[in-house]
Amino acid sequence: MFVLRRLGGALPTLFAVSLLVFLFVDLIPGDPAQILAGPTASNEEIESIRQFLGLNEPLLTRYGHFLRGIWDPAVATSFRTHRPVVVELAERLPNTLIVSIGGLVIGVVVGTLAGIVSAMRPGGFADAAITVLTLAGISMPIYWLGLLCIWLFAVHLGWLPAAGASTPAHFVLPILVIATRPAAMFSRLVAASLTETMGKDYLDTARAKGLSETRVVLAHALRNSLIAAVSVAGVQFGGMLGGSVVTETVFGIPGVGRLLVDAVSRADYPVIQYAILMFAVFFVVINLVTDLLTQWLDPRTREQERPA
Amino acid sequence: MRSLRHSCTVAALATGLSFLAAQAFAQPAGVLRVAVGADPATFDPAFNDLPVGNAVDLAVLEGLFRLDPQNNVQKSLATDSSFSPDGKVFSVKIRAGKTFSNGDPLNAEAVAASFNRMLDEKTGSIYRGLYASLGTVKAVGEDTVEFHMAEPNGHVLMLLASTAASIVNVKALKEMGAEYGRKPVGSGPYMVERYVGGEGFRLVPNPKYAGDYPATLKAIEFTVVPEDGSRMALMETGAADIVERVPPESIAAINALKSAKVVTPPSMFSINMEMVLRGPLADPRVRQALNLAVDREGIAKGVLGGLGTPSVGMVGPGTQDELRKTFPPIPFDPAGAKKLLAEAGYKPGQLALSFTCPTGRYIKDVQVCQALAGSFEDVGIKATPLVVDRGTWTKVVGMEPAQRTDNMGMVGRATAGMDYTLYRLFYTGVGANRTGYSNPRVDALLKEGRATTDPAKQKAIYGEVQEIVWKDQPFLFLWYQTQAIGVANRVQGFAVQPNETLVFDKVTLN
Numbered sequence: 001m002f003v004l005r006r007l008g009g010a011l012p013t014l015f016a017v018s019l020l021v022f023l024f025v026d027l028i029p030g031d032p033a034q035i036l037a038g039p040t041a042s043n044e045e046i047e048s049i050r051q052f053l054g055l056n057e058p059l060l061t062r063y064g065h066f067l068r069g070i071w072d073p074a075v076a077t078s079f080r081t082h083r084p085v086v087v088e089l090a091e092r093l094p095n096t097l098i099v100s101i102g103g104l105v106i107g108v109v110v111g112t113l114a115g116i117v118s119a120m121r122p123g124g125f126a127d128a129a130i131t132v133l134t135l136a137g138i139s140m141p142i143y144w145l146g147l148l149c150i151w152l153f154a155v156h157l158g159w160l161p162a163a164g165a166s167t168p169a170h171f172v173l174p175i176l177v178i179a180t181r182p183a184a185m186f187s188r189l190v191a192a193s194l195t196e197t198m199g200k201d202y203l204d205t206a207r208a209k210g211l212s213e214t215r216v217v218l219a220h221a222l223r224n225s226l227i228a229a230v231s232v233a234g235v236q237f238g239g240m241l242g243g244s245v246v247t248e249t250v251f252g253i254p255g256v257g258r259l260l261v262d263a264v265s266r267a268d269y270p271v272i273q274y275a276i277l278m279f280a281v282f283f284v285v286i287n288l289v290t291d292l293l294t295q296w297l298d299p300r301t302r303e304q305e306r307p308a
Numbered sequence: 309m310r311s312l313r314h315s316c317t318v319a320a321l322a323t324g325l326s327f328l329a330a331q332a333f334a335q336p337a338g339v340l341r342v343a344v345g346a347d348p349a350t351f352d353p354a355f356n357d358l359p360v361g362n363a364v365d366l367a368v369l370e371g372l373f374r375l376d377p378q379n380n381v382q383k384s385l386a387t388d389s390s391f392s393p394d395g396k397v398f399s400v401k402i403r404a405g406k407t408f409s410n411g412d413p414l415n416a417e418a419v420a421a422s423f424n425r426m427l428d429e430k431t432g433s434i435y436r437g438l439y440a441s442l443g444t445v446k447a448v449g450e451d452t453v454e455f456h457m458a459e460p461n462g463h464v465l466m467l468l469a470s471t472a473a474s475i476v477n478v479k480a481l482k483e484m485g486a487e488y489g490r491k492p493v494g495s496g497p498y499m500v501e502r503y504v505g506g507e508g509f510r511l512v513p514n515p516k517y518a519g520d521y522p523a524t525l526k527a528i529e530f531t532v533v534p535e536d537g538s539r540m541a542l543m544e545t546g547a548a549d550i551v552e553r554v555p556p557e558s559i560a561a562i563n564a565l566k567s568a569k570v571v572t573p574p575s576m577f578s579i580n581m582e583m584v585l586r587g588p589l590a591d592p593r594v595r596q597a598l599n600l601a602v603d604r605e606g607i608a609k610g611v612l613g614g615l616g617t618p619s620v621g622m623v624g625p626g627t628q629d630e631l632r633k634t635f636p637p638i639p640f641d642p643a644g645a646k647k648l649l650a651e652a653g654y655k656p657g658q659l660a661l662s663f664t665c666p667t668g669r670y671i672k673d674v675q676v677c678q679a680l681a682g683s684f685e686d687v688g689i690k691a692t693p694l695v696v697d698r699g700t701w702t703k704v705v706g707m708e709p710a711q712r713t714d715n716m717g718m719v720g721r722a723t724a725g726m727d728y729t730l731y732r733l734f735y736t737g738v739g740a741n742r743t744g745y746s747n748p749r750v751d752a753l754l755k756e757g758r759a760t761t762d763p764a765k766q767k768a769i770y771g772e773v774q775e776i777v778w779k780d781q782p783f784l785f786l787w788y789q790t791q792a793i794g795v796a797n798r799v800q801g802f803a804v805q806p807n808e809t810l811v812f813d814k815v816t817l818n
Contacts, residue, residue: 029703030699030702031706035698040728041434042437044739045739048432048436052432080350082489083487084486092505162538162541163542166504250537252533252534254504254505254507258506261534
């Protein structure tokens with residue numbers, strides 16, 4: 001029931017997004033017909049291409065066309081390849097998801113472990129080292145780190161391929177580089193909330209029961225610290241989809257992010273519009289999943305059937 | 309036992325025969341790995357506008373004519389061609405017995421269908437305007453194609469030799485739809501075996517190919533890597549044999565490798581500041597002053613890292629060299645520029661000019677604009693460089709001169725064909741003439757040059773046009789870009805056309 005209601009509530013949001021995406025793309029400087037025709041084209045040639053692309057139709061007709069393309073892929077085709085946009089997106093999406101989900105999972109695992117280590121021995125050597133690495137992870141721009149990693153692991157050591165996506169080995173570097181940010185965020189977050197929880201009375205009770213410190217931390221303290229972490233993970237995942245624009249360009253991975261970059265530089269309106277709409281749908285779904293996870297972890301947030 | 313001996317004999321015989329065959333025709337061998345910077349959205353010649361796409365079309369499709377690595381026109385499918393006495397019908401005889409890679413016959417009818425498809429308004433080809441003068445195309449018998457020209461055009465060979473005029477299999481195209489753009493069915497020595505969007509594609513020999521350029525490689529594998537640094541890393545790790553577009557700062561690093569070198573063939577890309585000929589720039593003295601104020605040699609070395617040659621004519625090398633005329637380079641003379649500005653009535657600081665530059669369209673375009681602004685300031689001009697994104701830039705340099713609010717725009721021109729380039733840029737009132745240039749003598753010459761089919765006459769006519777344009781200086785002439793391509797030492801026989809098309813005709817691997 002909750003899920004359905006949330007999804008229903010998302011519909012107006014998605015409608016607004018569709019309107020904004022459509023209008024903003026229309027405001028992007030540059031005329032797709034002119035870009036396709038090249039700088040030496042005459043006005044008549046540009047006009048004929050504009051007519052062919054349907055850019056002369058009134059705004060409302062074009063918006064209707066755009067909405068129709070959501071369920072009828074045959075009318076939503078790329079200006080450049082003439083293939084349905086959904087085919088273009090479907091072909092690229094798996095690469096984007098492999099990198100984003102892989103990066104998130106590794107980032108969360110590594111970050112949580114680092115956070116626990118920091119919290120167990122605050123002020124120790126491990127804590128100091130993790131703090132330094134965390135700061136580096138948060139401050140280093142991904143594209144810069146990516147290029148450094150390519151230089152070290154591909155050019156210098158020769159362990160991994162530099163760019164491309166033809167074998168699983170090609171995904172190792174991008175996933176590791178992507179994972180740095182969530183890892184850094186999580187280690188800070190988990191460490192902070194664990195340190196805060198560590199002094200709580202219920203943990204003393206647990207210790208008094210004779211549980212080992214590890215059990216206390218893992219079974220009792222961590223569960224409460226994860227509540228905040230889950231919502232951060234959701235936001236991070238969304239950020240990663242957006243960040244795919246950068247990582248996929250650096251590592252030459254054919255994902256949705258790169259498709260979007262190419263589409264913007266060539267004014268391929270349909271690809272830009274549907275790709276952004278797809279990202280918006282993802283954000284809605286991610287938010288929903290985060291909420292459900294939070295409810296599962298924290299009974300206080302569950303809706304209660306209050307007696308009237 | 310008997311059968312065993314028999315099969316041994318057969319095997320031995322077969323080995324011997326194949327050995328003989330190998331001596332007669334070198335078997336395709338080796339896999340060439342190429343890393344390119346741009347993702348070709350389509351190989352359909354009616355829509356492709358990237359050099360990578362040209363390279364694939366040159367290998368996978370065939371035209372009636374083709375350009376060699378120096379941009380000279382050669383026969384490809386055509387065996388003979390001639391104009392009717394009135395110049396209205398151009399007929400081409402084609403090779404007999406050719407087939408497409410899927411077995412369909414490549415006869416006169418298929419050729420006519422390919423051209424008529426491109427010229428059809430419903431196709432929406434980006435080249436329809438360029439080829440509109442071809443008129444209607446008809447097949448006469450099995451081996452003759454007639455172009456019933458819409459207007460006389462003495463440059464039809466140049467048009468037909470471009471990869472945009474490659475012959476596509478219209479029948480296969482109808483069946484495949486947009487997928488044809490990924491795996492075009494042609495008659496060239498190679499065919500596209502695999503295409504992964506955004507990642508790369510693989511060409512393999514076309515077993516049905518018959519012609520002068522049989523496949524020499526077992527496969528050509530392309531990887532698309534837009535990031536310069538990552539693409540260079542592929543060359544440094546030995547994961548690529550050829551890398552496109554080496555940025556100036558990486559040339560030394562690639563040349564330092566034991567296994568590869570950077571080649572720098574000339575490009576026909578002629579980079580200029582195209583002026584809007586009104587206000588201060590209507591005065592030829594101001595235009596001349598601007599041309600004298602720029603240290604082309606210095607900027608080409610210091611900013612472009614050597615990837616530029618100061619202009620010696622408006623059109624770049626490879627733009628029909630037999631018609632091209634070159635002039636002494638423009639000197640760097642700031643004192644002369646100041647004098648001319650004073651003569652034109654401008655005291656230092658009085659003249660203000662703005663100019664529009666794209667970001668990432670040409671080699672170091674943003675830095676070049678800043679250097680140019682500095683050069684103008686040095687001669688007392690208040691210069692405002694407007695560095696904009698590519699979309700805005702396309703819009704600005706595509707505006708009618710009357711609508712422009714800036715004074716100049718940085719544009720690179722690279723079109724095979726003297727007529728096409730000069731007519732579109734300098735004929736009065738033509739749609740692509742964005743400077744507002746108008747010279748009755750040039751108009752008359754361009755008209756005459758288009759109609760004539762006599763090469764000697766063409767040479768005289770276009771020589772004069774180029775001279776007038778060079779003297780009138782409607783552009784601030786800058787330089788011709790130089791290509792920079794990383795090539796592994798094991799690659800032999802590799803060539804590049806001045807329009808940046810990679811040519812794999814004779815490539816072999818050691």
